[in-house]
Amino acid sequence: MSEQNRLGVFKTYKLYVGGKFPRSESGRVYEVTDSKGQWLANVPQSSRKDARDAVVAARKAFGGWSGATAYNRGQVLYRVAEMLEGRKEQFVREVAAAEGLSKSKAAAVVDAAIDRWVWYAGWTDKIGQISGGANPVAGPFFNLSTPEPTGVVTVLAPQKSSLLGLVSVIAPVIATGNTAVVIASADAPLPALSLGEVLATSDVPGGVVNILSGATAELAAPLAAHQDVNAIDLTGAGPELAKELEIAAADNLKRVLRPRPAEADGSDASTDWLAAPGTHRLTAFLETKTVWHPTGALGASGSSY
Amino acid sequence: MASAFEYAPAPESRSVVDIAPSYGLFIDGEFTEAADGKVFKTVSPSTEEVLSEVARAGAADVDRAVKAARKAFEKWSALPGSERAKYLFRIARIIQERSRELAVLETLDNGKPIKETRDADLPLVAAHFFYYAGWADKLDHAGYGADPRPLGVAGQVIPWNFPLLMLAWKIAPALATGNTVVLKPAETTPLSALFFADICRQAGLPKGVVNILTGYGDAGEALVTHPDVDKVAFTGSTAVGKAIARSVAGTDKKVTLELGGKGANIVFDDAPIDQAVEGIVTGIFFNQGQVCCAGSRLLVQESVQDEVLDALKRRLSTLRLGDPLDKNTDIGAINSAEQLARITALVETGEAEGAERWSAPCELPSSGYWFAPTLFTNVTQAHTVARDEIFGPVLSVLSFRTPDEAVAKANNSQYGLSAGIWTEKGSRILAVANKLRAGVVWANTFNKFDPTSPFGGYKESGYGREGGRHGLEAYLDV
Numbered sequence: 090m091s092e093q094n095r096l097g098v099f100k101t102y103k104l105y106v107g108g109k110f111p112r113s114e115s116g117r118v119y120e121v122t123d124s125k126g127q128w129l130a131n132v133p134q135s136s137r138k139d140a141r142d143a144v145v146a147a148r149k150a151f152g153g154w155s156g157a158t159a160y161n162r163g164q165v166l167y168r169v170a171e172m173l174e175g176r177k178e179q180f181v182r183e184v185a186a187a188e189g190l191s192k193s194k195a196a197a198v199v200d201a202a203i204d205r206w207v208w209y210a211g212w213t214d215k216i217g218q219i220s221g222g223a224n225p226v227a228g229p230f231f232n233l234s235t236p237e238p239t240g241v242v243t244v245l246a247p248q249k250s251s252l253l254g255l256v257s258v259i260a261p262v263i264a265t266g267n268t269a270v271v272i273a274s275a276d277a278p279l280p281a282l283s284l285g286e287v288l289a290t291s292d293v294p295g296g297v298v299n300i301l302s303g304a305t306a307e308l309a310a311p312l313a314a315h316q317d318v319n320a321i322d323l324t325g326a327g328p329e330l331a332k333e334l335e336i337a338a339a340d341n342l343k344r345v346l347r348p349r350p351a352e353a354d355g356s357d358a359s360t361d362w363l364a365a366p367g368t369h370r371l372t373a374f375l376e377t378k379t380v381w382h383p384t385g386a387l388g389a390s391g392s393s394y
Numbered sequence: 395m396a397s398a399f400e401y402a403p404a405p406e407s408r409s410v411v412d413i414a415p416s417y418g419l420f421i422d423g424e425f426t427e428a429a430d431g432k433v434f435k436t437v438s439p440s441t442e443e444v445l446s447e448v449a450r451a452g453a454a455d456v457d458r459a460v461k462a463a464r465k466a467f468e469k470w471s472a473l474p475g476s477e478r479a480k481y482l483f484r485i486a487r488i489i490q491e492r493s494r495e496l497a498v499l500e501t502l503d504n505g506k507p508i509k510e511t512r513d514a515d516l517p518l519v520a521a522h523f524f525y526y527a528g529w530a531d532k533l534d535h536a537g538y539g540a541d542p543r544p545l546g547v548a549g550q551v552i553p554w555n556f557p558l559l560m561l562a563w564k565i566a567p568a569l570a571t572g573n574t575v576v577l578k579p580a581e582t583t584p585l586s587a588l589f590f591a592d593i594c595r596q597a598g599l600p601k602g603v604v605n606i607l608t609g610y611g612d613a614g615e616a617l618v619t620h621p622d623v624d625k626v627a628f629t630g631s632t633a634v635g636k637a638i639a640r641s642v643a644g645t646d647k648k649v650t651l652e653l654g655g656k657g658a659n660i661v662f663d664d665a666p667i668d669q670a671v672e673g674i675v676t677g678i679f680f681n682q683g684q685v686c687c688a689g690s691r692l693l694v695q696e697s698v699q700d701e702v703l704d705a706l707k708r709r710l711s712t713l714r715l716g717d718p719l720d721k722n723t724d725i726g727a728i729n730s731a732e733q734l735a736r737i738t739a740l741v742e743t744g745e746a747e748g749a750e751r752w753s754a755p756c757e758l759p760s761s762g763y764w765f766a767p768t769l770f771t772n773v774t775q776a777h778t779v780a781r782d783e784i785f786g787p788v789l790s791v792l793s794f795r796t797p798d799e800a801v802a803k804a805n806n807s808q809y810g811l812s813a814g815i816w817t818e819k820g821s822r823i824l825a826v827a828n829k830l831r832a833g834v835v836w837a838n839t840f841n842k843f844d845p846t847s848p849f850g851g852y853k854e855s856g857y858g859r860e861g862g863r864h865g866l867e868a869y870l871d872v
Binding site for chain 1: 521537539632635636637639640642643644646651653808823827830832833834835836837838839842844846847848849850852853854856857859862863864872
């Protein structure tokens with residue numbers, strides 16, 4: 090049968106929660122179209138319950154993931170890049186459709202997304218050295234500050250940059266040992282849902298990244314108010330929503346990463362996701378723990394060790 | 395109870411400090427009355443004597459101070475870092491020169507023992523200015539990129555438990571990085587900040603770089619919500635911290651919050667008991683327990699619980715409570731009548747919920763605000779006294795059997811500011827420290843502070859770090 094006569098096989102897009110691919114418990118779906126309005130797929134419209142389930146999965150995964158060695162986390166992130174590289178064609182197609190890009194432009198975006206995983210893979214075992222260190226306190230103490238992951242992070246993925254922007258916000262969160270509940274771009278969720286398939290086959294433990302599709306504001310509200318979420322990245326929220334969510338986040342003093350001015354009008358296409366990311370997304374979700382221990386140094390007191 | 399050791403009174407002289415009958419607000423380098431002419435009195439908590447009358451800032455004064463700080467920002471931020479450094483070094487030196495005066499003043503206004511203001515607060519205040527002075531011309535090397543920029547005007551609200559130290563924690567990094575500040579001290583302890591204004595004058599600090607607004611919560615609120623404030627720094631209660639976090643939502647104000655705590659002090663059975671007991675005492679009775687990072691939950695391994703409690707009660711019976719200006723005093727006055735009422739209410743709740751109360755036998759002075767060192771045994775994790783921050787000299791004792799149980803109980807709190815670990819086993823210290831969700835962990839010591847060492851909490855103890863290289867980030871556009 091020639092290619093022209095063959096009927097294509099559509100993909101049923103599903104959520105990625107706790108390492109599994111559930112449909113929304115609500116049974117709802119919504120229609121996703123390409124940039125020209127052409128039907129692409131029906132995707133799950135996640136509910137508040139799905140969001141809460143994702144938090145449970147992320148919390149469960151936190152102990153193991155944050156406890157893994159930085160070397161191990163780096164390997165796992167690099168493995169994501171490997172798997173993504175192998176599925177490049179699919180993502181080029183999905184990104185081109187989602188963002189209305191030419192095939193070559195979409196290919197450049199996918200390459201950049203792969204390279205970003207590689208970049209963050211290299212950060213896992215360096216961020217502690219960059220952002221921690223010994224403090225020369227004026228006394229007989231050994232005093233060390235080390236960064237630690239803050240916990241479960243809700244991530245509102247950029248609305249326009251469906252893959253590169255998405256990877257740019259997920260990778261730093263998990264590179265530092267946090268686990269993530271991600272709300273994909275509402276209009277262009279397909280690359281995100283496909284990324285779930287990549288993560289599932291790339292040694293990232295189930296629950297470390299959980300991906301939900303649906304209405305951003307509807308899903309973000311319960312997550313911003315959730316008492317077991319430690320931080321929220323508001324990149325994908327417009328200014329009104331971002332403010333509302335930041336207010337809700339104050340209830341348990343979540344760490345909040347506000348949208349940068351370029352992102353704040355919702356037109357995050359103006360954000361240059363291709364530019365070098367810097368470390369602010371890594372440090373935004375870290376706590377600094379400082380441990381003091383006496384050295385028993387022979388000092389003025391004449392005490393001995 | 396008659397103590398085995400009777401001490402003759404050893405009062406520090408108050409003559410080294412000259413408190414004026416009234417003070418104004420310090421705005422744009424001048425002392426000035428509040429726009430609406432309002433004033434309030436500040437009293438000595440140990441005697442209820444009125445020390446002075448100070449201006450009570452309102453919204454109009456906040457606006458005036460922010461404008462002055464904004465105007466000063468242009469020149470101050472444009473100064474070479476090396477010049478800003480010299481101003482901060484000058485301030486540090488003047489603080490050292492005047493430290494006896496300031497220690498007595500702080501003890502009078504706050505009620506804490508002179509031993510603590512003299513030996514802990516003031517040396518640390520000077521050290522903070524020295525430490526951040528040195529950063530002012532080295533910001534390129536701080537790890538926040540080349541040439542990191544200041545934010546602008548910092549609105550800072552500080553508590554009454556360490557009035558001058560909290561001022562130093564806020565003002566030193568703000569000025570080093572090129573910001574200008576409007577600072578509101580707590581209403582019960584306004585005096586040392588006003589004396590600091592005089593130090594700024596002596597140091598020749600340009601007008602408007604530091605502005606001090608004495609006043610109540612309404613002034614603090616007006617300050618943190620002022621549209622021309624770029625950075626909000628707050629130390630205080632979690633409830634107010636949450637309100638501030640809500641109020642800055644949707645703005646581009648940068649925020650750091652140092653809030654409450656319910657620190658777990660974990661004593662393992664192999665701990666050096668005498669040292670641990672001293673650490674427990676320091677952990678919860680330093681500054682009458684009015685410390686956000688106090689070790690207010692003692693978690694003691696069951697096999698040594700009786701031994702530790704006996705030693706602890708014995709030690710508490712030797713603490714000397716009374717005149718804060720006496721150099722032999724260990725426990726001073728509670729900062730205010732309101733705070734005393736809060737402590738008393740929480741302790742009554744503890745008793746009503748079935749926890750067993752024990753208070754050190756000591757006579758309380760007839761005037762002033764006092765609370766005897768107190769501990770609760772028979773406490774469970776569900777008890778209010780094990781969950782709520784009391785902010786007073788009250789210790790809740792819980793027990794555990796295994797290290798895992800100790801970690802689980804220590805982390806079972808909305809707070810995550812501090813923790814202590816007492817054991818002779820190094821690997822246990824490191825393993826437990828790793829698992830504790832707290833910003834500061836003291837192993838075989840407690841309540842140690844240093845300007846080079848970042849301080850701040852996890853969870854509802856707030857966000858951001860003060861002190862150290864980390865403390866710069868809060869005042870830089872990064």
